[in-house]
Amino acid sequence: MSSLQVKLVKCLSDNYSYIIYNPISKNALVVDPAEAEPISKEIDILGLKLNFILITHHHQDHIGGNIDLKNLYQCKIIGYEEDASRINGIDIKLKNREIYRFEDEEIEINFAPGHTSGHVFYFFKKNKFAFVGDIVFSLGCGRIFEGNSSQMFNSVMQIKSLPDETKIFCGHEYTENNLKFCLAFDKQNNDLKDKALEIKNLRKKGLPTIPTDVLSEKKNNIFFRCDNPEISTNLEMRGETPEKIFEKLRELKDNF
Ligand SMILES: [Fe+2]
Known part of the structure; x- marks a missing residue:
């Protein structure tokens, strides 16, 4: 049975980054580090080993901590292959629907454009966690910066079609x-x-x-x-x- 924990970390003015970890093995990954300091503080308090950074999209308030965290922990940065040129320090480039294994979890990367042209979300299939960046917020959805309304609609419908019990972790407190x-x-x-x-x-x-x-x-x-x-x-x-x-x-x- 998978037992990953999620620690929400407040960053900048209204961003949320997330540390996902196994409390036994202490292996961890972070989603969308807006900035390094509040995250490294939590990593150290919890005594974790930061192995990976997952990126949903290239906006600065989602990748701002990439390089500092990589230098501190020698972790690998994971993102969408098609948007690799805009993701600082990327090491592992995934294709749409590819599965990446972390501990006993299967993380599925899903292409969902509209907010940006290379936006993805990560669905943790066993724990039923969705890290959705700026596609969907609680009671809202992201602004359309690089796409059209039809793309955004389809991206929001992708999140809606996940199992009802799926926990949604988004990028902002809006x-x-x-x-x-x-x-x-x-x-x-x-x-x-x-x-x-x-x-x-x-x-x-x-x-x-x-x-x-x-x-x-x-x-x-x-x-x-x-x-x-x-x-x-x-x-x-x-x-x-x-x-x-x-x-x-x-x-x-x-x-x-
Ligand atoms: Fe954004």
Whole structure:
């Protein structure tokens, strides 16, 4: 039975990086190190051996710690083959859907463009963890910088199609703002009202709202709910396809 632990590390102003480790063997990897110092501090406190860095996309606030951590721990940097030229210090280049083994886990890399043209997410098949970078946030999705709405829609649907119990670890704490947007266009959603209380309680205590999970996002994240007739009615877009609804929502959110 696999028993990997995840330690969330706050970085920069609102970034989250993640240390995933086996508490017995002490082997560890880190996902998207925004900066080195807070991560190396945790690695040392936990007495871990940092073996790998996994990168979801090339933005500076996801790779900023790469070189310092590599110099400190001689770890290997893993990323998507097609975006290798933009990932500092990359050592291991994976193809879409390739499996990388770590401890007894199988990590699947999945190409999911839209936020950037080379964005990937990592699905830990046994533990049911998804490290999604800036594709999906709790109650939201990433901005479209290098792709189009159709690509982003398909990428978000890839996350939605993971098993319900999958824990989602994203790159930022944007949940409170995303909640305001969901409440504005998904007023009739009673699950969302419960979720709002949960979020407010966590944030009042200064605690992260992450991880979330696929089931919770299916119930609450408006970008997962583009097939919901009440939302299309709220947008005065009854009968439109989920993809069109998604496009409209992304546009509205950009100016919210
Ligand atoms: Fe990003």
